[in-house]
Amino acid sequence: MIEITSTPIILIAILGTVGMILPVMSVVRKEKGSNSFYAAIAFGALIASIGYVAYEVVSGQLPPAAVFSADVLANDSFSGLFAIAMLIVAIITTAGSFNFMRGQAHPPVYYSLILLSTIGMVLVAYSTDLVMLFVAWELMSIPTYVLAGFMKKNPSSNEAALKYFLFGALSSAIIIYGISIVYGLTGSTNIGEVMTGLANLDPSMMPLALLAVGMFIAGFGFKMGLVPFHMWLPDTYEGAPPTITALLAAGTKKAGFAAALRVIIMGTIALQLDWTFALGVIAVMTMTVGNIAAIMQKNISRMLAYSSIGHAGYILIGLAVAPFTSLGIQGSLFHVLNHSVMKGAAFIAIAGIVTTIGITNIDKLKGLGRKMPITSLGLVISLLALAGVPPTAGFWSKLLLFGSALETGLPAWAGWLAIAGVLNSALSLAYYGWIIRKMYFEGETEKKIKEPKAIIGVMIFSIIFLVGIGVYPDPIIEFTKNAVPILDNALIISK
Amino acid sequence: MTNTMLDFVIVSIALLAIGIYGISVKRNAIRMLFAVEMIVNAANLNLVAFGRFLPNSQGQTFALFSIAIAAAEVAVGLALIIVAYRMYKNVDIAEFRSLKG
Numbered sequence: 001m002i003e004i005t006s007t008p009i010i011l012i013a014i015l016g017t018v019g020m021i022l023p024v025m026s027v028v029r030k031e032k033g034s035n036s037f038y039a040a041i042a043f044g045a046l047i048a049s050i051g052y053v054a055y056e057v058v059s060g061q062l063p064p065a066a067v068f069s070a071d072v073l074a075n076d077s078f079s080g081l082f083a084i085a086m087l088i089v090a091i092i093t094t095a096g097s098f099n100f101m102r103g104q105a106h107p108p109v110y111y112s113l114i115l116l117s118t119i120g121m122v123l124v125a126y127s128t129d130l131v132m133l134f135v136a137w138e139l140m141s142i143p144t145y146v147l148a149g150f151m152k153k154n155p156s157s158n159e160a161a162l163k164y165f166l167f168g169a170l171s172s173a174i175i176i177y178g179i180s181i182v183y184g185l186t187g188s189t190n191i192g193e194v195m196t197g198l199a200n201l202d203p204s205m206m207p208l209a210l211l212a213v214g215m216f217i218a219g220f221g222f223k224m225g226l227v228p229f230h231m232w233l234p235d236t237y238e239g240a241p242p243t244i245t246a247l248l249a250a251g252t253k254k255a256g257f258a259a260a261l262r263v264i265i266m267g268t269i270a271l272q273l274d275w276t277f278a279l280g281v282i283a284v285m286t287m288t289v290g291n292i293a294a295i296m297q298k299n300i301s302r303m304l305a306y307s308s309i310g311h312a313g314y315i316l317i318g319l320a321v322a323p324f325t326s327l328g329i330q331g332s333l334f335h336v337l338n339h340s341v342m343k344g345a346a347f348i349a350i351a352g353i354v355t356t357i358g359i360t361n362i363d364k365l366k367g368l369g370r371k372m373p374i375t376s377l378g379l380v381i382s383l384l385a386l387a388g389v390p391p392t393a394g395f396w397s398k399l400l401l402f403g404s405a406l407e408t409g410l411p412a413w414a415g416w417l418a419i420a421g422v423l424n425s426a427l428s429l430a431y432y433g434w435i436i437r438k439m440y441f442e443g444e445t446e447k448k449i450k451e452p453k454a455i456i457g458v459m460i461f462s463i464i465f466l467v468g469i470g471v472y473p474d475p476i477i478e479f480t481k482n483a484v485p486i487l488d489n490a491l492i493i494s495k
Numbered sequence: 496m497t498n499t500m501l502d503f504v505i506v507s508i509a510l511l512a513i514g515i516y517g518i519s520v521k522r523n524a525i526r527m528l529f530a531v532e533m534i535v536n537a538a539n540l541n542l543v544a545f546g547r548f549l550p551n552s553q554g555q556t557f558a559l560f561s562i563a564i565a566a567a568e569v570a571v572g573l574a575l576i577i578v579a580y581r582m583y584k585n586v587d588i589a590e591f592r593s594l595k596g
Binding site: 130131134135138142145146149152155158159161162163165166169170172173174176177179180181183184187188189 | 532556572
């Protein structure tokens with residue numbers, strides 16, 4: 001049984017209570033348009049939750065990561081890291097919405113849905129049972145369908161939501177079909193028992209097990225934006241409100257990786273690596289398609305959407321080499337944490353630009369560096385971190401990821417993953433550099449615009465986070481090292 | 496009981512195939528939604544059938560969870576489709592073209 005005082009339960013209690021009470025309060029108060037009031041309550045609940053998780057991490061109460069547990073939920077460093085990443089994203093989104101949602105309809109519902117979706121994301125990382133994983137996955141997804149279409153009068157928001165919903169529903173249907181096959185093969189829904197069952201499977205049943213892992217890759221891949229399954233992603237990220245795009249790109253996508261790490265990696269290991277080559281091919285395809293398509297975009301949201309596809313490819317390198325070295329998963333976890341902050345900050349900066357100037361076309365960003373200095377600086381730091389330029393956090397996580405692919409050298413193709421990753425990073429610098437050039441080196445000197453205060457706060461936090469970790473990465477590297485799931489030694493193929 | 500497990504699996508795979516055909520060929524949002532529901536129900540049938548032949552009942556419990564979740568999902572999906580219908584007077588997703596590039 002799960003203890004009633006364990007971290008996931010307490011997070012559900014805090015966020016769930018506040019999330020359910022917010023809409024009720026709006027009915028009782030009968031007051032329209034007090035956006036900051038509800039935002040402050042949601043923000044407080046999120047700060048309390050992240051404080052609780054961070055206290056557990058810092059005080060060293062968390063056990064090192066275990067893959068399997070007899071329980072439904074496991075409280076270990078792996079889930080702690082993901083919980084911190086998701087809660088940071090939710091906090092960034094809520095803070096960005098202080099200004100973005102001013103004057104919009106139904107703010108209490110908006111914040112309530114963000115909190116409910118956050119519970120889902122956090123629980124995906126904590127769950128060690130397929131039933132729990134699926135319920136958490138849906139708790140995460142369903143509120144985001146509504147949030148993507150929250151601007152009811154705006155056709156592109158609605159179109160984005162509808163496309164997102166159809167592909168999201170398809171992905172959950174595929175996941176549940178995969179779970180049903182796995183349950184039929186092994187007779188259990190506990191991930192640990194499933195993996196033991198798969199490792200000792202009758203060879204005649206092997207095609208079915210491969211089909212199930214394939215279905216997991218497809219189902220989780222839809223949310224992660226892997227390449228054959230990415231077609232909804234640019235439309236949704238462009239059409240949805242920018243604050244929600246931050247939540248989608250930085251939050252739900254990372255939850256996909258949390259689920260993938262718990263399920264797919266263990267599956268590939270149990271199935272004697274038949275799927276690792278496929279993961280490597282998907283990784284290279286994903287990063288190449290994402291980065292090449294990003295070069296051609298005129299709209300900054302859409303460009304960052306394609307760049308987010310590219311980053312899914314980088315993170316997948318770590319998953320592809322995971323059976324051969326623990327450095328791979330460590331790099332993936334580190335990049336997940338960094339990418340949450342940099343993508344979240346970049347989209348919140350766009351939200352700030354949209355609320356003040358109302359444009360997302362890159363050609364019209366001329367002279368933004370002088371109009372909105374702090375927002376632009378935050379955007380530039382996140383773009384440089386996305387490209388992996390040295391004094392930022394993005395450099396260390398990319399180094400770890402590409403280094404892990406070079407270090408193993410065991411599957412002959414692992415080195416190519418690192419080469420593809422480095423070439424793609426160089427390519428990505430081209431379009432990030434283009435935005436920076438437009439903002440700082442073009443356009444006449446114009447008057448300063450008053451920047452939204454909450455967005456300045458988010459920018460300052462992300463600059464401190466990204467540059468701080470870039471200068472002194474040791475504690476985070478140590479933390480991600482503890483968060484790597486301990487695999488059974490017999491299953492790891494040594495050199 | 497004369498039904499074997501294979502009978503259930505064959506029906507389930509047929510439902511899965513119809514669902515995948517529906518979602519890849521049809522462009523009407525409601526038809527696509529129902530195609531997705533067929534895949535979910537194929538999985539539910541699998542879970543219940545496996546639960547019947549296995550010594551535990553986890554599969555049948557899971558099927559209950561899955562039906563409840565699918566209902567919530569359909570409610571949200573139909574709401575989005577109604578909003579789209581009010582805006583475009585149409586539910587054909589090929590007609591929704593404000594986003595491209």
